[in-house]
Amino acid sequence: MRFIFKTDYSQDIRLAKHGGHLFWYSLLLLLLIAAPWLVDEYWLAQLTFILIYSVAGLGLMLLAGFTGQFSIGHAAFLGVGAYTQGVFTGMGLPFPFALALAAAMAAAVGVVVGLPALRLKGIYLGIATIAFGFIVEEIFARWESVTGGNSGMHVKPPDLFGWKLDSAGEFYLLCLIITVAATLGILNLLRSSTGRAFVAIRDSEISAQSMGIHLARYKTLSFSISAALAGIAGALYAHKLRFLSPDQFNILQSIDLLLMVVIGGLGSVHGAFLGAIFLISAPQIIALSKGYLPTFIGQAPGLQGLVYGLVLIAFVLFEPMGMYGRWLKVRTYLQTFPFYRKGMFKRQKSFQKSDRLR
Amino acid sequence: MLILQLLISGIAQGCIYGLIALGFVLIYKGTETVSFAQGDLMMLGAFGGLVCMTLLGFPFWLSVLCAIAGMGLFGFLIERVVIRPILGQPAFSIVMLTIGIGYVARGAITMIPVIGTETHTLPVPYKDQIWQLGTLVLNVEQMVVIAVTALLCGGLYALFKYSKIGIAMQASSQNQLAAYYMGIPVKRINGLVWALAAAVAAIAGLLLAPITFVHANMGFIGLKAFPAAVVGGFGSLPGAIVGGLIIGIVESLAGFYAPEGVKDVAAYVVVLIMLMVKPNGLFGESLRKKV
Numbered sequence: 341m342r343f344i345f346k347t348d349y350s351q352d353i354r355l356a357k358h359g360g361h362l363f364w365y366s367l368l369l370l371l372l373i374a375a376p377w378l379v380d381e382y383w384l385a386q387l388t389f390i391l392i393y394s395v396a397g398l399g400l401m402l403l404a405g406f407t408g409q410f411s412i413g414h415a416a417f418l419g420v421g422a423y424t425q426g427v428f429t430g431m432g433l434p435f436p437f438a439l440a441l442a443a444a445m446a447a448a449v450g451v452v453v454g455l456p457a458l459r460l461k462g463i464y465l466g467i468a469t470i471a472f473g474f475i476v477e478e479i480f481a482r483w484e485s486v487t488g489g490n491s492g493m494h495v496k497p498p499d500l501f502g503w504k505l506d507s508a509g510e511f512y513l514l515c516l517i518i519t520v521a522a523t524l525g526i527l528n529l530l531r532s533s534t535g536r537a538f539v540a541i542r543d544s545e546i547s548a549q550s551m552g553i554h555l556a557r558y559k560t561l562s563f564s565i566s567a568a569l570a571g572i573a574g575a576l577y578a579h580k581l582r583f584l585s586p587d588q589f590n591i592l593q594s595i596d597l598l599l600m601v602v603i604g605g606l607g608s609v610h611g612a613f614l615g616a617i618f619l620i621s622a623p624q625i626i627a628l629s630k631g632y633l634p635t636f637i638g639q640a641p642g643l644q645g646l647v648y649g650l651v652l653i654a655f656v657l658f659e660p661m662g663m664y665g666r667w668l669k670v671r672t673y674l675q676t677f678p679f680y681r682k683g684m685f686k687r688q689k690s691f692q693k694s695d696r697l698r
Numbered sequence: 699m700l701i702l703q704l705l706i707s708g709i710a711q712g713c714i715y716g717l718i719a720l721g722f723v724l725i726y727k728g729t730e731t732v733s734f735a736q737g738d739l740m741m742l743g744a745f746g747g748l749v750c751m752t753l754l755g756f757p758f759w760l761s762v763l764c765a766i767a768g769m770g771l772f773g774f775l776i777e778r779v780v781i782r783p784i785l786g787q788p789a790f791s792i793v794m795l796t797i798g799i800g801y802v803a804r805g806a807i808t809m810i811p812v813i814g815t816e817t818h819t820l821p822v823p824y825k826d827q828i829w830q831l832g833t834l835v836l837n838v839e840q841m842v843v844i845a846v847t848a849l850l851c852g853g854l855y856a857l858f859k860y861s862k863i864g865i866a867m868q869a870s871s872q873n874q875l876a877a878y879y880m881g882i883p884v885k886r887i888n889g890l891v892w893a894l895a896a897a898v899a900a901i902a903g904l905l906l907a908p909i910t911f912v913h914a915n916m917g918f919i920g921l922k923a924f925p926a927a928v929v930g931g932f933g934s935l936p937g938a939i940v941g942g943l944i945i946g947i948v949e950s951l952a953g954f955y956a957p958e959g960v961k962d963v964a965a966y967v968v969v970l971i972m973l974m975v976k977p978n979g980l981f982g983e984s985l986r987k988k989v
Contacts, residue, residue, distance in 0.1 A: 410790055456974055462789055463732045467928050468973050470921065471966035482959040591921065595797060602794050641815060642808025642914070649801025656795045657783055690786040692730065692874040 341675060353531045355524075372516055376509030384508050385580075386624070390616045391515040392576045395522050397600050397612030399569030402526060404598070405607040406535070407562040408542030409457065412466045413473025414570055414597050416453075419480055419589030421446040421571025422578035423487050426495040429579075435498040435505075439518075439575050446571025447564040449476075454563030458556050473594055480586035492585035495578045515576055522569060526609060529565070538562055599648065603655050605662025614663040622647065660687065699833045704950045710840030712946020713847040714909070715965075717902040718923035719930065719938035720851065721895045726932050727858065728867040728891030731781070731789060735796040736899050737920020738803040743769045743900025744907045744916060745807060748818055758823055766900045773896025777889045785888070786874075800917065807914045814914055820907035839908045846905055850898065851939045858935065867891055925969035931982025940980060944968065 344351075344358055356362040371378075375387060396418055404410050421442040428438040453472050457465050480487050487493055498505045498514065505511050529535045537558045540548040549555055578584055596619060604615025626644055637643065659666055665685075673680040721736040746768050750761035776799060784791055807814045819825075827838040858864035870877035870884045877884050903916070910916060922945065930941025945965045953961040972979065 410793075456970070460973060460977060463793070463932070464928065464973060464977055466732075466793070467924050468970060471925065471969045474921075474966045475963045475970075478959055478963045598794070598797075637809065640809035640811075642805035644805070645801045646805025646809060649798045649803075649805055652798035652801065653780060653795055656791050656798065657780065660787065660791060687787070691878070692786045 341677075355527055355531075369520070373513070376512055381508050384512055386620055388508070388512045388515050388580060390613075390620045391512075391519045392573050392580060393597075393600065393616035393619055394613045395519055395576070396570050396573035396597060397604065397616050398522055398526050398609065399566040399573070400597050400601050401604075401606070401609065401612045402529075402538070402569070403562055403566035404601055405611065406530065406542060407538040407559065409559065409562065410462075410466050410598075411453075411469040411563075411566075412598060413453075413469035413471070413476075413591075413594050414566075415589040415591070415593035416473040416476035417446045417450060417567040417570035418574035418577065418593065418597075419476060419584075419586070420449050420567075421574030422495075422584050422589070423480060423493070423574075424571070425575035425578045426493050426584055427486060429496050429499065430493075434501050435514075436500070439572060442575040443568040443571045446574065447568040450564040450567025451560055453567070454560040457563065458559055470591065470594075473591060477586050477590055480589065487584075487586070490586060492583055495582050495584060497582070498579050511579065515580075518572065518576065522572065523609065526569075530609070534558070534561065599652055603652065603662055605664030608662075608664045610664045610667075611662050614667075618651075618663065622651070661685075700954075702834060704954055705947060706834070706836065707840065708947035708950030709943055710837070710843055710946070711950060712926070712943035713840075713843045713939070714902065714906055714919070714942070715923045715926040715945050716939040716942025717843070717847050717850070717905065718899070718920055719927035719942050720847075720854065720935060721898045721902065722923065722927045723930075723932060723935055723938040724854065724895045724898060725891060726871070726927075727935070728871055728895075729781075729888050730871040731792040731796075733796040733895070734793060734920070735776075735799040735803065736895065737917030737923070738800040739769065739773065739896050739899035739917075740903035740906065740920065741807065741912075741914065741916040742772070742803055742903070743896075744820065744903035744912045745813070746900065747904045747907065748820055748912050749813070751821055752818075762904055765904060766897050769900035770893040770897040773899075774889045774893040776896070777892035781892065782885060782888070785885075804914055804917065817911045817913040819911055820904070822908050825908055839905075843905045843909075846901065847939060850901065851935060854894075854898075855935050863887070863890070922965050925965045925972075928969050928979055929972045931979025933983045934979070934981035937979055937981030 342358065342360070346352065351357075356365065372387075376384060379387070396414070399417070400411065400414050403414075424442040424445040425438050428441055429435070433441070453469065457468055460468055481490050483489070498511065505514055530538075537548065537553045540551065540553055541555065541558055541562075545555060574589075581588075600615035600619045601611060602615075603618050604613070605611030623644060626647055630639065630643075655662060661668065669685055672684065718736055718740060721739070722733060725731060725733045725736075743765055747761050747765040750756045750764045751758070754761075756764065780795060780799065781792065784795065822839075824838045824842060829836040829838060829841070858868060866877070866882045867887055867890075869880065870882055870887050874884060906916070906919070910919070923942065926942035926945045927938050928941070929944055930937030930939070945968060948968050949961055949964050952964040956964070976982075
């Protein structure tokens with residue numbers, strides 16, 4: 341068992357709580373940096389996608405997991421960032437400026453969504469965001485002069501003041517830098533007073549208001565930061581795929597993002613990464629296991645949807661804390677061995693509280 | 699006359715949205731959970747009817763009854779196996795669960811070798827018939843939709859207002875603990891609500907099938923039915939129909955008078971306006987507990 345003996349207030353909010361954290365995360369970072377030389381190109385591409393979806397997942401995790409506002413239209417912000425990046429890179433702007441513009445544009449759209457959403461709770465917020473997602477997708481399809489409409493738009497590779505990042509390895513390292521920066525940013529945000537305000541809003545809005553947290557301001561802030569992160573992820577997505585079309589940002593993409601966040605573990609930064617790993621590796625695993633399944637199951641087109649649905653249902657029923665929750669339970673078992681009690685993470689049996697009469 | 703024609707086709711389309719919205723509102727009124735699986739249950743109902751009519755060769759009325767009864771049973775099983783264990787958990791978990799059910803339904807249907815992957819037509823006796831009223835051309839399929847929707851709405855409204863079961867359903871959705879105290883068998887009632895909602899979805903699917911044909915992605919119409927339920931007010935059954943009618947008429951008019959592409963988003967613009975102006979919908983109840 342490990343005992344962390346705290347002698348200082350700053351130890352409470354340190355990012356690396358003890359030496360073990362520092363060691364393992366540094367090892368992970370070293371492996372990730374060395375990846376272009378260790379793995380071949382196909383897996384490097386998958387790793388890049390994992391990083392891109394993690395950034396988007398961080399945004400959605402901030403909004404849904406930490407502020408409790410469930411947005412089922414998040415792909416719209418992804419699309420805004422992607423198209424902005426595509427348009428400005430096409431105009432010749434260097435990568436950092438285009439990225440900043442993509443993030444700002446997505447944040448502005450996030451504020452536009454967030455302001456009316458202040459009055460809405462629960463399912464009404466979800467439906468408003470779905471509606472918003474559909475409207476943005478249609479705008480992408482109709483605004484042909486800027487976005488190229490349904491025939492799509494080609495995106496040039498990122499251009500860092502003259503140094504074109506054409507190869508997969510270089511682009512992967514760029515994504516890695518941005519992902520690490522975003523993660524550190526979110527971790528710092530969460531241990532600041534703003535982050536605590538977000539969590540307070542999630543837990544009980546009335547209590548948060550009583551403690552002096554300005555609900556409108558913090559909810560809008562959460563929406564815009566979350567949208568900015570999704571915009572950054574969208575910009576990287578645009579550069580990775582080199583081709584954008586409006587139906588890449590439809591409701592299915594939004595639900596995929598939500599799936600990712602829920603399966604990863606709602607309410608934890610690790611959850612965004614674990615969810616992204618699940619989202620990218622699930623089709624690979626399904627494709628790999630098709631050889632072992634009987635033909636009528638293996639070759640069926642609907643297998644992927646079926647597996648996603650079953651995994652989601654299984655996680656919601658049996659592991660509500662997601663993949664990170666499962667890891668937490670394993671880690672607690674190992675840390676408190678042999679004193680782990682079976683009921684440590686037991687879900688409380690509760691009666692349903694009516695939303696209308698809350 | 700053109701505007702009358704547009705209105706009638708809008709009303710027919712709106713009744714379809716209203717029918718699916720009826721299922722949403724039914725589940726919300728009975729268990730206060732929002733089910734994103736309603737569209738896919740509708741698709742399953744349509745496929746069930748198709749299988750009964752073509753593969754098993756039943757006559758029309760028998761297939762309809764079989765499909766509805768089968769879906770009712772399926773809804774009850776879903777509630778028993780999947781929804782009951784997480785009763786009492788936050789609403790978001792249940793929403794994600796129903797999204798998962800939708801994925802499973804779509805995936806399972808697409809896995810069935812020949813039937814699942816193609817588009818089929820449902821052989822109904824009133825297919826392609828038209829009534830001529832002067833210059834008005836009325837599609838019999840659309841008329842059937844309107845008539846059945848009105849009947850169903852009336853029936854369900856009467857169930858909730860006048861019968862003991864209906865009042866028990868409302869009670870268990872408003873305050874589950876109190877419902878338990880009053881001796882209402884809450885779990886059984888929840889199963890009944892889901893069975894009823896699945897049966898309504900099956901009826902919607904069978905009515906929609908002649909118009910949109912039977913295929914695995916039929917369920918995406920369910921996403922348009924959400925605006926209908928929200929516009930009408932989530933707790934009100936006539937509201938669901940009225941909301942559907944509004945959305946249908948707005949879409950029909952937008953398709954003709956507005957520029958290209960507005961028709962697809964008209965429903966969503968309407969729902970956004972509604973949420974800004976009157977979040978509880980037209981007929982919604984605004985119950986609030988004072989702190």
